[in-house]
Amino acid sequence: GAGVSQTPSNKVTEKGKYVELRCDPISGHTALYWYRQSLGQGPEFLIYFQGTGAADDSGLPNDRFFAVRPEGSVSTLKIQRTERGDSAVYLCASSLESGPDSPLHFGNGTRLTVT
Amino acid sequence: RKEVEQDPGPFNVPEGATVAFNCTYSNSASQSFFWYRQDCRKEPKLLMSVYSSGNEDGRFTAQLNRASQYISLLIRDSKLSDSATYLCVVNPSGTYKYIFGTGTRLKVLA
Numbered sequence: 001g002a003g004v005s006q007t008p009s010n011k012v013t014e015k016g017k018y019v020e021l022r023c024d025p026i027s028g029h030t031a032l033y034w035y036r037q038s039l040g041q042g043p044e045f046l047i048y049f050q051g052t053g054a055a056d057d058s059g060l061p062n063d064r065f066f067a068v069r070p071e072g073s074v075s076t077l078k079i080q081r082t083e084r085g086d087s088a089v090y091l092c093a094s095s096l097e098s099g100p101d102s103p104l105h106f107g108n109g110t111r112l113t114v115t
Numbered sequence: 116r117k118e119v120e121q122d123p124g125p126f127n128v129p130e131g132a133t134v135a136f137n138c139t140y141s142n143s144a145s146q147s148f149f150w151y152r153q154d155c156r157k158e159p160k161l162l163m164s165v166y167s168s169g170n171e172d173g174r175f176t177a178q179l180n181r182a183s184q185y186i187s188l189l190i191r192d193s194k195l196s197d198s199a200t201y202l203c204v205v206n207p208s209g210t211y212k213y214i215f216g217t218g219t220r221l222k223v224l225a
Contacts, residue, residue: 109158
């Protein structure tokens with residue numbers, strides 16, 4: 001079946017602009033995660049959704065970052081007033097259940113470049 | 116101390132060699148452990164879960180040592196196609212976060 005889908009695959013934006021990154025999880029997966037990965041580093045946790053609600057947003061670096069999942073399926077990560085330091089690959093993952101034994105399935109990521 | 120630590124490598128090994136990576140974690144109450152594989156400019160993909168009793172999948176063996184708080188991955192008979200970054204993932208107790216290590220780069224040489 002279809003995997004996790006992320007759009008766009010690449011996004012170049014100017015410093016100070018607003019961007020939205022979209023994630024379409026695997027059908028039926030209730031848990032959805034956003035991670036950010038910089039070159040040479042492992043994925044860094046940003047936020048976790050269980051259904052429509054953000055169950056843990058402790059990884060969001062500051063209030064310029066916000067994510068929603070209004071119908072419990074597609075999620076959008078929103079970044080306001082982008083900074084060059086926001087440049088990274090933003091990865092979305094979903095899992096069948098929320099729980100420690102449910103591995104994550106990742107999308108291909110959105111490569112964000114802030115110039 | 117980082118929550119999950121890995122030696123970044125690179126580990127350069129000849130084809131057919133056996134290679135092992137360790138990963139240490141700081142939260143002694145962590146409950147779930149995984150190894151993911153990530154190819155260059157691709158997304159991480161689940162390689163295997165790590166169970167308390169240790170588990171094997173073909174040429175790959177994963178082990179958990181709770182007393183010393185580390186997990187290991189052993190790859191036997193390395194293939195060129197095993198060249199990738201191997202990410203250690205830990206789920207701390209009481210959370211749904213999955214914490215990733217920085218990854219260990221493996222290069223298998225012909």
